[in-house]
Amino acid sequence: MYLILNSFVMALFGFVFWSLAARTFSSSEVGLATAVISAVSLVASLSLLGFNVSILKFKEKSLNFTALVMCSIVAFILSVLFLLFVNVFSPNLSFLSSHVLYILGFIAFCMLNVVYFLMNSMLIAEQRTRVVFVKDTLFSVVKVIMILFISGVFGLLVSWYLGIALAVIISSFFIYVERKLFDIRKVFHFSCYNYLSNILGILPNVLLPLVIIHYLGASYAAYFYVVWMIANLLFIVPTAMTQNVLSSGKEENMKKAYMFSACLLILGILLVGLIGEFLLNLFNPEYVIALPLLYILALSSLPYGIRRIYQTKLNLHGRVKRVILMDAITLVVTVMGSIAFIEYGLLAVGVSWFVGNVLAFVGVKRK
Secondary structure, eight states: HHHHHHHHHHHHHHHHHHHHHHHSSHHHHHHHHHHHHHHHHHHHHHHSTTTTHHHHOOOOHHHHHHHHHHHHHHHHHHHHHHHHHHHHHGGGGGGSSSSHHHHHHHHHHHHHHHHHHHHHHHHHHOOOOOHHHHHHHHHHHHHHGGGGGGOHHHHHHHHHHHHHHHHHHHHHHOOOOOOOOOOOGHHHHHHHHHHHHHHHHHHHHHHHHHHHHHHHHHHHHHHHHHHHHHHHHHHHHHHHHHHHHHHHTTTHHHHHHHHHHHHHHHHHHHHHHHHHHHHHHHHHHGGGGGGHHHHHHHHHHHHOOOOOOOHHHHTTTOHHHHHHHHHHHHHHHHHHHHHTTGGGGGHHHHHHHHHHHHHHHHHHHHH
């Protein structure tokens, strides 16, 4: 329950944060900031090596230390590589390599994100979900307060990651790390499969803002990010339920996860239908242009939820290859569909995401 409550509190403060940003900064500045956050998330996700899931399953103290060391090193290397080739990956973000402050900041953000994700898994594995709730609430409050005193794209990013830094510091007081290397051969196959699954699962979230800023511009990236953030209030319901089920290891909790998620998601979809336009107006009237996308993403929370919970069932049975296949189908359909039909604007992105989730579940379930 604390994980679900935590997700809602973070989403609520995220709403406040980006609402203030949308009213204080231009849509272009907000778009660039969201694109950088997506890039950091991409590097961090690639750096986790599947250890964030292995920590939940194996609960070994020495694994915590090994994961922190290995993933931090990988994050450093990948962040440097990203900066070296940023003109190829995303020319709009080339400013990140233009000044030593931006370079050091980006590398620090990536490494900080990795440590944050790993510590979250450690706390959940130790059933310290109340600590997760407290430290993430403080993170959310700090970033909202900081936005009142900063300016520019880099200021937005600093306020965001200062909050994460505080969360990491608090987490360190509640986590025991046995300072010896863990034999990763024990978790190698499980970590590899889940690493690939996590990468495929996170890629739509981090690639879509980069696709949109490339084809439609920074303003549309901002519209998308705000709508995605609102829809994420629905997506976090099944995500939190899957973390509980995986951590407990009890398949009998699956039915409860399905029923609880379905009830909350249906209520959420109805609420979005009633106040969706009002929510976008709270950010800025220009963001109402993305209202059709918001409706589609809200509806997509149902097939998304079914897919996520079913993937947890597959994980419990060790059928990780099917989990990977589902994520791959979702990724390919979403990204390729968005690019192929980008002439229809953000609507193409929403429809592609919806169809990708449906096809992923139906295609794998029938096998």
